[in-house]
Amino acid sequence: MPGALPAGAYPGGVSDVTPRRTPNFFRFIVTGAIVGFLIGALIAWTGIFEDQSAAAARSYVHGTSSGVGLMGLFGAGLGAMLAAVVAVLLDRTKDAG
Numbered sequence: 001m002p003g004a005l006p007a008g009a010y011p012g013g014v015s016d017v018t019p020r021r022t023p024n025f026f027r028f029i030v031t032g033a034i035v036g037f038l039i040g041a042l043i044a045w046t047g048i049f050e051d052q053s054a055a056a057a058r059s060y061v062h063g064t065s066s067g068v069g070l071m072g073l074f075g076a077g078l079g080a081m082l083a084a085v086v087a088v089l090l091d092r093t094k095d096a097g
Contacts, residue, residue: 022094028087029080036079037072044071 043049044067 020094023087023090025084025087028083032079032081032083032086033076034079036075036077036082038075039079040075041068041072043075044068 045064
């Protein structure tokens with residue numbers, strides 16, 4: 001076929017071009033948010049950091065589900081931010097190398 005390029009050849013004479021690989025920021029952030037939510041929810045559900053004497057002295061009662069939800073959301077935000085920082089650092093190390 002006239003004008004057809006041989007296998008592995010590209011127009012302009014460049015033959016072995018490797019595409020730049022960058023981290024998928026969306027996937028990093030979503031994964032960080034999910035992992036952060038699970039860690040925060042686990043901390044709230046087990047009550048690891050809860051002061052038992054202060055919990056007994058309260059005059060109001062919050063259910064476990066509200067604590068799990070709040071700590072899960074806090075953990076999701078923190079996890080998403082940390083994952084975004086890791087993705088940016090990985091992207092910059094690719095540029096430097």
